[in-house]
Amino acid sequence: MKTMDEIIAFCKRRGFIYQGSEIYGGEAGLYDFGPYGVELLNNIKKAWWRSNVQLKSNYVGLDSAMFKNPKTWVASGHVGGFADPLSECKNCHTRIRVDKELAKINVAADEKMSEKELQEIFDAHKSQIKCPSCGEKTWTEPKMFNLLVKSNLGDFTEQNDAPVYLPGEACQGIYLNYKNIVDTCRVKVPFGVAQIGKAFRNEISPRNFLFRCREFEQADTQYFVRPHENEEPYQKIKQERMDWYVGLGVNPENLRFKQHEHLVFYANDAWDIEYNFPSYGFDELEGIHDRTDYDLTQHMKYSGTDLNYTDPGSGEKYIPWILETSVGLGRMFLTFLCDAYTVERAGDGERVVLKLDPELAPIKAAVFPLLKNKPELVAKAREIYDMLSQKMMCEFDDNGNIGKRYRRQDEIGTPSCVVVDFDTLDETSPNFGTVAVRNRDTMEQVRVKIDELSEILDRLA
């Protein structure tokens, strides 16, 4: 059975993910995407954008500035209420996130409970919670700790008494631009806006690799509907998002819906799509939220700008309700990677193979000369590599024996390996002008004409 430790070690070994600032001992909750990681990440973003903007005639895209007028975060409720419950070990001052530690001893709690509710539950159970550093069980009263990260952008006073904030959630940029989009893009309610943007949270205990970080990216859609016309599109959006993961190869048995038990005060309904992460079990991958008119009403109040929508047919004025999908890129990355990571028997040994959908694979094709000491094979393979890399991410490899080269590509999920052999160059052979193309999953080979190679591989990816 695969474990998260194995996946984490694999991510480092094959250049997918590195601990942030590793040479300085690492920084908690920060990760860097390595050369293969950034390719996979970009392919996930492209697939997400294609599904949520390109293929939807009533959705448009956006890329808003990270820094915003600080009133944004007051209006959104983040300055007042975006907080997690924290307690400190009285012995060694290690801080824990109270709701998460309670959950570990099977006491139902989450960050959406009121401070009072959490305090009562914590008081009743704190004697069972061991400090992860020193093992003591003595805790301070839980306090709500605000997760917004402050900055001094544009403040030259050094007191930083008027902080601006890094985005606590990426979606606020969509609300701030809702009016611009209505005024300039000929959209009509119902319509959607999609955005991929960074978010920062002062998570008390960043944990579980990419699952809970302090800096991460979110892919959000906000669908603006007429008030009370939310139910049908909400169900449709929920199902579409689930189908998207399955369509990109995630095993449906590892996915499930879970309804939120504790709703934030403005939400009508909220569901998560959960993934069964190795070692961690089922946990939130994506949130799908019915947010009512809360966001636009708040921004109208705090900005003084009229955010009413006027129906072009009837002239009716209203604040649209919003249906949101929001998913962390890191959690998507982890989902696709964990689901694709396979260790299987091959010949008389084992191989690790990343059975990613070709659309997501970091490298689409690898080109090898059969032997590295035959200059004519190497030259032809280079020529084919130069031709293919105009169209797709490719690798050239002439290092080690061919079996090892296949294994290296299987591990990073390359769908096709192209081999230039003696037949390729032998004018008397029926295979002259062809190459062997080996499939990652079946390990079978077919001969393909060099002239048709690019088109065939392009279709696969």
Ligand code: GAP
């Ligand atoms: N705009 C709604 C929103 O931000 P959320 O449930 O706080 O809602 C949405 O976050 C998604 O962002 C989550 O489902 C998860 O995929 C991702 N996410 C949230 N906090 C995260 C963290 N600390 N590290 C990585 N991803 C996170």
